[in-house]
Amino acid sequence: MANDYREMWSGLGLNLEAHDGLMAVLSDAYQNIYLSQQNRPAGMGYFDFVISEVHGQRIVEILKDKIDGKTIVGTFCLYVPEELILAVDGVAIGLCAGAEVGSDEAEKYLPRNVCALIKAFLGFKLAGLCPYVESSDLIIGETTCDGKKKAYEILDDITHKVMVVEVPHTKSEEGKRLWRKEVQKIADKLTEVSGKAITLPRLREASKVVDEKRKALKRLSSLRAYDPAPISGLDALLINQVSFYDNPVRFTAKVIELCDELDQRVKSGKGIAPKGTPRILLSGSPMAIPNWKVHAIAEGSGAVVVGEESCVGERNFATLVEQGFSSVEEGLDLIADRYLTINCACFTPNEGRLQDVTNMTRTLHADGVIHYALQFCTPYMVEAYKVKKTTEKQGTPFLRIETDYSMEDFGQLKTRIEAFVELIKEKRTS
Numbered sequence: 001m002a003n004d005y006r007e008m009w010s011g012l013g014l015n016l017e018a019h020d021g022l023m024a025v026l027s028d029a030y031q032n033i034y035l036s037q038q039n040r041p042a043g044m045g046y047f048d049f050v051i052s053e054v055h056g057q058r059i060v061e062i063l064k065d066k067i068d069g070k071t072i073v074g075t076f077c078l079y080v081p082e083e084l085i086l087a088v089d090g091v092a093i094g095l096c097a098g099a100e101v102g103s104d105e106a107e108k109y110l111p112r113n114v115c116a117l118i119k120a121f122l123g124f125k126l127a128g129l130c131p132y133v134e135s136s137d138l139i140i141g142e143t144t145c146d147g148k149k150k151a152y153e154i155l156d157d158i159t160h161k162v163m164v165v166e167v168p169h170t171k172s173e174e175g176k177r178l179w180r181k182e183v184q185k186i187a188d189k190l191t192e193v194s195g196k197a198i199t200l201p202r203l204r205e206a207s208k209v210v211d212e213k214r215k216a217l218k219r220l221s222s223l224r225a226y227d228p229a230p231i232s233g234l235d236a237l238l239i240n241q242v243s244f245y246d247n248p249v250r251f252t253a254k255v256i257e258l259c260d261e262l263d264q265r266v267k268s269g270k271g272i273a274p275k276g277t278p279r280i281l282l283s284g285s286p287m288a289i290p291n292w293k294v295h296a297i298a299e300g301s302g303a304v305v306v307g308e309e310s311c312v313g314e315r316n317f318a319t320l321v322e323q324g325f326s327s328v329e330e331g332l333d334l335i336a337d338r339y340l341t342i343n344c345a346c347f348t349p350n351e352g353r354l355q356d357v358t359n360m361t362r363t364l365h366a367d368g369v370i371h372y373a374l375q376f377c378t379p380y381m382v383e384a385y386k387v388k389k390t391t392e393k394q395g396t397p398f399l400r401i402e403t404d405y406s407m408e409d410f411g412q413l414k415t416r417i418e419a420f421v422e423l424i425k426e427k428r429t430s
């Protein structure tokens, strides 16, 4: 990082030595995985900068926002409505959970067979490595999967700033009613913590800001449908990851700028890989920053990843909130409705997700689907069966992988993904 932020990190209570180690590993990984890519769009320069300053400049901004009276709210799930956080003039931050850090500390509290994401969110906190969690005034957790909801109890014991909202596990009328009440509960809590009421103009403005971000990400997603793909899956994944950290207005402007450049690429037939490169759709558990493993392997094996049916991907932006509401109450109704369109595997039944995979395979012209589940992530591991059935019914090759954040299975995954890419190539010529 260009500036010396040690004083700031120390003030936040980070473990400086361990943090230096983490930043060094992150910087090496970024260099090897991202900066070694050829033919990247110039617009990725902004996102490279954001990553280089992920624990630097962005934290400076957030701490300044705090001094200006803004409430910093940390989250780990798409089910926490960003609109409500912005409506109390708050800052929404997706907390660190994508790297294998602090596992030894986390395993003092958690069993070994819990998913890497849960282990990481506790690990980052316990090892003193996440400046976002230290800057947060409130952390909103949710009852999506069992591991998360129980781990939030521990996180609250340690931080004393966790609120847990109940996400229903069915989209029945009862489920919808419950969720609407929970949305109200989040709104009330945010008002209490920030001291700012959610007014109609604020809610309208916040909802517009978040929807504009979603529209920009949707546009990016639709540009990946072209062959040759104008942007790598790695770069698109990175943008989706950054969407959880960055200032939303600035982020949207930068994504739009990048999409303008990609439009030009499409018009001139310029791609990140040659036309006809095997196209992969990723589907499954979210990939929090800096989890780039599967994309790096797939793209290093001669394929291009053209979409992510994931919370760090399509589930984050596929649907919008109906605008034009005329009261706070109506706005909250519409926001609650919109969030229930997210097809997380914690719901049963979850036919909508199968439909999403089918639609994305078709619109993005994917040649194969890789189902990615974090080890011990029961909802996604079990739902893989139905995704496989649906995908193969369409005649699309399917590969199921389960992995974690370590690099131990890199070679084994590479062998399997290379064989999958070969299978796609053979299928095309047969």
Ligand code: BJ8
Binding pocket: 076, 077, 078, 079, 115, 116, 117, 118, 144, 145, 146, 147, 148, 285, 286, 311, 342, 344, 345, 346, 374, 376, 377, 378, 379, 380
């Ligand atoms: S809406 S996918 S972000 S819950 S990987 S912790 S499910 S055992 S992250 Fe998720 Fe919200 Fe659903 Fe999306 Fe549990 Fe699985 Fe771990 Fe997971």
